[in-house]
Amino acid sequence: MKPPKQNLISRIGHSVIDSIWIMGVATRFLMQVLWRSGTSWRRFGLIIREIYASGVLSLVIIIVSGLFVGMVLGLQGYQTLQTYGSEQALGVLVALSLVRELGPVVAALLFASRAGSAITAEIGLMKTTEQLKAMEMMAVDPIARVIAPRFWGGVISMPLLAAIFSIVGVFGGYLVGVVLIGVDEGSFWSQMQAAVDVREDVLNGVIKSVVFGFTITAIALFEGFDAMPTAEGISRATTRTVVTSSLAILALDFILTAFMFRGV
Amino acid sequence: MSTENLIEIRDVSFAYRDRPVLKGINLTAPRGKVIAIMGGSGCGKTTLLRLIGGQLRPTQGEVRVDGQVIHQLGVDALYQMRRKMGMLFQFGALFTDMTVFDNVAFQMREHTNLSEAMIHDLVLMKLQAVGLRGAQGLMPHELSGGMARRVALARAVALDPMLIMYDEPFTGLDPISLGVIGNLIRRLTDALGLTSILVTHDVHESLEIVDYVYFISNGVVEAEGTPAEIRASKLPFVHQFVYAEEDGPVPFHYPAPDYAADLGLGSDR
Numbered sequence: 001m002k003p004p005k006q007n008l009i010s011r012i013g014h015s016v017i018d019s020i021w022i023m024g025v026a027t028r029f030l031m032q033v034l035w036r037s038g039t040s041w042r043r044f045g046l047i048i049r050e051i052y053a054s055g056v057l058s059l060v061i062i063i064v065s066g067l068f069v070g071m072v073l074g075l076q077g078y079q080t081l082q083t084y085g086s087e088q089a090l091g092v093l094v095a096l097s098l099v100r101e102l103g104p105v106v107a108a109l110l111f112a113s114r115a116g117s118a119i120t121a122e123i124g125l126m127k128t129t130e131q132l133k134a135m136e137m138m139a140v141d142p143i144a145r146v147i148a149p150r151f152w153g154g155v156i157s158m159p160l161l162a163a164i165f166s167i168v169g170v171f172g173g174y175l176v177g178v179v180l181i182g183v184d185e186g187s188f189w190s191q192m193q194a195a196v197d198v199r200e201d202v203l204n205g206v207i208k209s210v211v212f213g214f215t216i217t218a219i220a221l222f223e224g225f226d227a228m229p230t231a232e233g234i235s236r237a238t239t240r241t242v243v244t245s246s247l248a249i250l251a252l253d254f255i256l257t258a259f260m261f262r263g264v
Numbered sequence: 265m266s267t268e269n270l271i272e273i274r275d276v277s278f279a280y281r282d283r284p285v286l287k288g289i290n291l292t293a294p295r296g297k298v299i300a301i302m303g304g305s306g307c308g309k310t311t312l313l314r315l316i317g318g319q320l321r322p323t324q325g326e327v328r329v330d331g332q333v334i335h336q337l338g339v340d341a342l343y344q345m346r347r348k349m350g351m352l353f354q355f356g357a358l359f360t361d362m363t364v365f366d367n368v369a370f371q372m373r374e375h376t377n378l379s380e381a382m383i384h385d386l387v388l389m390k391l392q393a394v395g396l397r398g399a400q401g402l403m404p405h406e407l408s409g410g411m412a413r414r415v416a417l418a419r420a421v422a423l424d425p426m427l428i429m430y431d432e433p434f435t436g437l438d439p440i441s442l443g444v445i446g447n448l449i450r451r452l453t454d455a456l457g458l459t460s461i462l463v464t465h466d467v468h469e470s471l472e473i474v475d476y477v478y479f480i481s482n483g484v485v486e487a488e489g490t491p492a493e494i495r496a497s498k499l500p501f502v503h504q505f506v507y508a509e510e511d512g513p514v515p516f517h518y519p520a521p522d523y524a525a526d527l528g529l530g531s532d533r
Contacts, residue, residue: 125360134357137317139346140374 026222033151033221036144040152046145050153054115054217058161061110066165069106070172073097077173078181087177088187092195094173095166099196099205100261103166105253108212110165111158112245116220119150120241123224124234147225151217158213159206166205204260211252216245270295270427270459271316276325277483278311285311287483288325295426298453298460300470302505303480309463312480313429316461317351318342330426347375350420350428354435356412358404364391364415365400371422390418394448410441417448427459428452434466442466446473467506471495479505481513 006014040047077093123146126132132142170192177183196202220241227237271293278286285308293299301309314320315327321335328334329345337345358367368387372378378386391397394414404412413433420428430449434442450473453460464470471477471491479487479494479502487494487502494502504512520526 122361129355129360130353130357131359133319134351134353134359136319137346137349137351138371138374139343140371141343145374 022226025226026218029222029225030218032143033148033218036141037148037152039141039144040148046149047152047156050150051157054111054119054150054154055157055160058111058114058157059164061114062107062161062165063168065106065110066103066168067172069102069165070094070098070169070174071176072172073102073169074173074176074181078177078183087183089191089195090173090177090183091170091188091192094177095170095192095196096201098166098169098173099201101253101257103169104162104205104208104212105249107162107165108158108209108216108249109246111154111161111213112216112220112249113242115154115157116216116241116245117238119154119217119220120224120227120238121234123147123150123221124227124229124237127225127227128229128234147221151221154217154220155210155213158216159209162205162209162212200261204256207260208253208256211256212249215248215252219245219248268294270330271461272328273312273315274325274328276315276322276327278308278315278320278322285483286315286322286480289480289483289485291478291485293427293459293461295459296453296457297475298450298462298473300462300464300474300477301480302463302465302467302470302477303486304465304505307480308483309480310431313351313431313461313463316427316429317349318345347371347423348426350422350425352413352416352420352428352430352433354432355409356404356416358407358412358416358419360404362404363400364396364402364404364407367404367415368419368422370419375423386422387418390422391415393421393452394418395444408441410437410444413437413441413445414448417445417452421452421456421458424456425458427461430460430462430464432464433462434464434469442469446470449473465505467508471506 073094074090077090077097078087081087081089081093123132126146132146135142135145174188178185178188223237223241223244224234227233269292271291273289273291276286276289277284289312291299291301291312301312303309311320315322316329316334318334318337326333326335330348332341332345334342334345358364359370362370365387368390369383372383372386388397388400391400394417396411396414396418399407399411399415404415407415433445433449437445446469449460449462452458462470462474471494474491476490477488477494478485481501487497487499489497495506497503497506501513503509
């Protein structure tokens with residue numbers, strides 16, 4: 001029997017109700033993860049393992065991307081600053097762009113595609129192959145044993161990756177600006193040192209990357225845990241992780257920037 | 265609490281939303297026996313296992329395990345009870361990021377304070393019992409289907425449970441592995457004094473090793489008895505099932521309108 005046709009208003013209503021439902025389920029899931037995180041902190045080795053999986057294995061893509069982004073910033077920045085005769089400020093431009101924005105945001109986007117998708121696929125497959133059910137039947141809580149360590153592993157890895165991205169990026173800017181083009185090295189470093197504020201710039205960048213890490217890992221874990229236990233279900237969940245995380249990063253970045261740098 | 269029956273299921277009904285799956289099931293599993301639950305696909309066999317494991321709550325009736333009503337236990341008590349149960353999933357459900365050794369050691373590390381040296385010896389003993397001591401360093405993806413199930417069996421008996429539930433343990437196995445798994449189920453049950461519940465539709469292999477059989481169809485126990493009684497049964501459903509007849513109480517054809525009418529024959533066209 002064919003299902004009765006729905007009119008437009010009814011369809012919109014259904015999708016709104018579904019979205020609210022999913023948000024409720026996701027929030028409850030996140031609360032459970034936070035509530036049952038005790039095991040992870042008591043057995044810190046579990047979190048270390050996940051820092052390796054999410055963080056260390058993402059290092060290559062973060063370092064290579066950071067280097068190129070820094071080099072491009074060096075080139076573009078020099079072109080623009082040269083017009084006003086202030087190419088000595090290249091270090092400031094490169095460092096502030098990276099520490100405030102590009103470091104946290106680009107590293108988070110890369111983290112979502114590299115580690116977020118891997119987490120979703122792994123949890124989805126564990127669900128499909130009944131590994132989570134098996135764990136439950138062994139009287140081991142899968143949220144405490146599998147989900148929470150991955151969550152904290154992601155939250156800890158993200159700011160470290162963003163910091164490495166920014167450091168390598170600054171080095172890339174130095175390579176192009178100072179070594180290649182010939183901007184004065186002393187001005188490059190001293191102006192950067194004078195203009196970059198630890199609290200205003202570095203700390204705010206770190207706060208951003210912690211928020212992004214929290215968001216990406218929570219989305220990736222929920223999508224994996226909630227995936228339909230089929231090949232297609234996992235594929236869709238992985239795609240949703242990357243898309244939703246990327247949009248969330250960009251939206252959150254705007255909101256956080258608006259709050260952090262409004263008086264500057 | 266020690267009662268003669270490890271599992272007692274009384275008048276249990278269960279429905280997924282408004283679709284009834286089990287309708288007033290009665291079933292007992294005496295200690296030390298291998299009990300088979302048989303029936304066609306989708307008849308509610310696995311649901312019954314999940315009710316025994318406390319993963320689902322019946323809509324009516326009660327499921328007692330070791331004298332306790334499982335669905336009335338709190339989370340901690342339920343987890344305590346599950347430590348005394350083992351479950352073998354259809355395809356093993358081994359943890360894919362751990363070696364065979366670590367899979368078997370998993371519960372020991374999670375639930376006991378045994379030293380690594382002790383765990384090492386215990387794991388090797390369990391693996392020796394299923395003939396896979398030599399495979400301790402392999403990853404699950406390096407195992408054949410039969411080997412994976414044997415490892416899962418070693419993992420299920422890791423903490424010497426009182427009950428093991430097997431969900432379709434014979435699915436997709438070659439004849440040799442099938443015989444090996446069947447014999448292991450019987451041997452481990454006898455040697456360790458376990459109670460085993462076997463959900464399967466592999467009639468011939470199971471009738472060789474079980475003590476008692478329940479046939480489920482349309483959510484009710486259609487027939488029950490010892491393997492000899494089941495083989496001799498004249499009940500049409502049991503006969504069709506045991507002798508793999510194509511048509512019978514379980515029809516070959518899914519309900520459909522008249523064939524000729526569906527093809528447009530015999531009408532005015």
